[in-house]
Amino acid sequence: MSTWLLPENIADVLPSEARKLEELRRRVLDRFRSYGYELVMPPLLEYLESLLTGSGSDLDLRTFKLVDQLSGRSMGLRADITPQVSRIDAHLLNREGVTRLCYAGSVLQTRPRGMHATREPYQIGAEIYGHAGLEADVEIQQLMVDTLALIGLSEVRLDLCHAGVLAALLSDLPDAEEREYPLFAALAGKDVALVRELAADLPAATRAALVALPTLYGDVSVIERARALLPATPAIGRALDELAFLAAQVGGVDVAIDLADLRGYQYHSGVMFAAYVEGVPNAIARGGRYDHIGELYGRARAATGFSLDLREVVRISPLEARSSAILAPWTHDAALREQVAALRNAGEVVIQALPGHEHTVDEFDFDRVLVERNGIWQVEAR
DSSP, X not given: OGGGOOOTTOOOOOHHHHHHHHHHHHHHHHHHHHTTOEEOOOOSEEEHHHHTTTOOHHHHHTOEEEEOXXXXXXXXXXXXXXXXXXXXXXXXXXXXXXXXXXXXXXXXXXXXXXXXXXXXXXXXEEEEESOOSHHHHHHHHHHHHHHHHHTTOOSOEEEEEEHHHHHHHHTTOXXXXXXXXXXXXXXXXXXXXXXXXXXXXXXXXXXXXXHHGGGOEESTTHHHHHHHHSOOOHHHHHHHHHHHHHHTTOOSSEEEXXXXXXXXXTTOOSEEEEEEOTTOSSOSEEEEEOOSHHHHTTSOOOEEEEEEEHHHHHHHOOOOOOOEEEEEOOOOOHHHHHHHHHHXXXXXXXXXXXXXXXXXXXXXXXXXXEEEETTXXXXXXX
């Protein structure tokens, strides 16, 4: 039996869950299309240097690596699709102006993001390229909110953060890049003691600001507290102004400010946001601005987007996938075959009971049945 066991945090998706996942996937992609987002399908496997370009050490740690037996080069199984879509926009499409792209597919991660999380999320998301203004951030955040409402999630809280605040605090340090990742992790965990330890050798004003970041959480009034506690530099002032603007734009959700919510990947360069629902400890969707990845593929390109794990959403969405079906007998009657084909072409689920299995129970709800009346096959309530 041990030979049948799957790796930790890897699981099969069984029919009822798979049916619901596919139903939600179709709904979400149709919603993306209604906004004008075009579907792309990046490969599961890429050369490592392309897959991890500009993504930071956190994504590197989450990426499974292997050697290509054809070329001898190192390859990686994608742990996040966003950098791949950025490569497509910058390197393959190479369009002028605004480009809207979306995607859906499995990713594989070396470690789960939460206690009961899978290491094989089904990532679905949308990205908008070519516009540096906040209008693009407003659109992508509203699309995320609309998507969550579409899949039946209510009482959503949107947390806003800004990667530019930490970047501004570290901008004058020669080793800023080395310090950034451990500080990202400490701030995301709101570990004030660790933040204080990591900032022990920094100038007093920078150290005080970093220690204050985990306390800057709450409603939009936090922005004014941040103006009082953080250095009054142009970069920090601009970041707080952007947060104030965006907090007033998105409707249908409660908005909170959390200047330490830096979870995600290090490629984010501006506004970051996360969606939470009651009863779920982790964010169900995350996104933000990442303006610098494109230049590493040879073309500087403003970008913002969001993604969510559809397998996680399936667990908490109150929507049920359509499971009603029509039960039909198995005969060699040509008229029956024609009627079954017509019903299937009309979008109905028709299941023919194989001989000897007429009473087999499965997960479909047979609320109707095909019966013969006076030589004519017709659907009747069961």
